[in-house]
Amino acid sequence: MATMSNLTPEEIASSWEAYLKQGQADARDRLIRHYLYLVRYAVSRMLVQLPTHLDSDDLIGYGLLGLIQSVEKFDPERKVRFETYAMTRIRGAILDELRAMDWMPRSLRRKAREVEKAIHRIENRTGKPAQEEDLALELGIELKQLHQILNDTSYLVVSLDYLLSAGSHLKNWEESLPDTRASSDPTREIDRQAMQEALQEALRSLPEREQKLVSLYYFEGLTMKEIGQVLELTEARICQIHAQAVHRLKARMHDLLLI
Template identity: 40%
Template sequence: MNEMIAQYLPLVHQVINRVAKGLPAHVSREDLISMGTIGLIGAVERFEPEKGIKFETFATWRIRGAVLDGLREMDWMPRQVRQWAKEIERAFAAVEAQKVNSATDEEVASCLGISIEEFHKRMSQISAGTVFSLEDALHAADEEQGIHDIIPDPKAEDPSSHVTRQELKSILEQAVSRLPEKEKLVVALYYYEELTIKEIAEIMEVSSARVSQLHTKAICRLRGGLSRRRQDFK
């Protein structure tokens, strides 16, 4: 067991390098490594090769989940910003439950009873202060299953061969397909190409802050929609 942990410690650092990019400077890297190492140990203890999932995929999921859990316990995000994020998720869910296309900023702002300027202000503060992700959205629902086991890879020839829960796959396919094109592109580049926010910004020819906002908005949409189907995760 110790040998396996030592072998995969670089994976902890790899996950930390990605997560740390969106964190305030006061969050200690040593703390993140400790959280990630706990996740790696859990992965080694709970890995079941007979399920047909690669250990690297399973471990990455457990490491990232442990780090996100640790950050939530630290509660470093201002309470008001956290509340705004929840309200915006619910607003996206409410608006998009009644229409085929994605909700516009104006529609969500109207649902919240705030101006479009205030909506953009809140989204900027959320994107600057949060690290929630697709993994975070799904971690509480199914800690045995990672994002690459659920979300369809747009480049894969046969996505169903990598999925064990067809109903959940269908739900998430629909949710991702409804994302506006720019948000969908950010999700694909970030989660499947594993590019950094800076690299995506260069490709899209926009600022890193803009990419971060698009990512945050995409996750708000998906988390809002998935929260309405939480029973499908159990």
């Protein structure tokens, strides 16, 4: 796959105008070729958290479908940058295919759910964020074993992209919300609004360090290694904290929405 095309800003603008106003197919194709780099970028970030047997070319193919949908459904009147809007649909298309493949081992799903249930119990009981020591005690394991579970389930946190597609209060995320204004299903829109409100509440309740990590990774585009430098922690430790943040979010979403 090629990287970003050599279109100038003027050529990009004229291509959008030709496609949006005149429906020119060649303009659409130019835009898709130009923005192919977004697909490769999304895949490269997601592969870090996915098992090695998944093929990057397959993921790129799934992401390309999301890019095509992004170009075809983009509405510039929403005053949203196309790149931000497209990244949500690209990641969503990849995740849809991964869910359809049922690629997660059952044992891994079980471990992740046990962690989420333990977080749920602790935080309902204490009214405070569950600390790692409390979580290990609740699970009846050593802290080292908890860290291993977080490592083992770290690639499950890619599912946070799916949760975040419902929206959040953090910087720049509302720009990338999928456009549901034209939806003919009012029940679906109500469900989406409930999901958005629950996620906002869950994100606000994260411990400061976890909220900072989520912001740096999902909204500012830093890698785990770069976040480690910012927070003065090892990359491995950042991955553990990241996994715990997502387990915590999913536990709270379950509590708020009974999902």
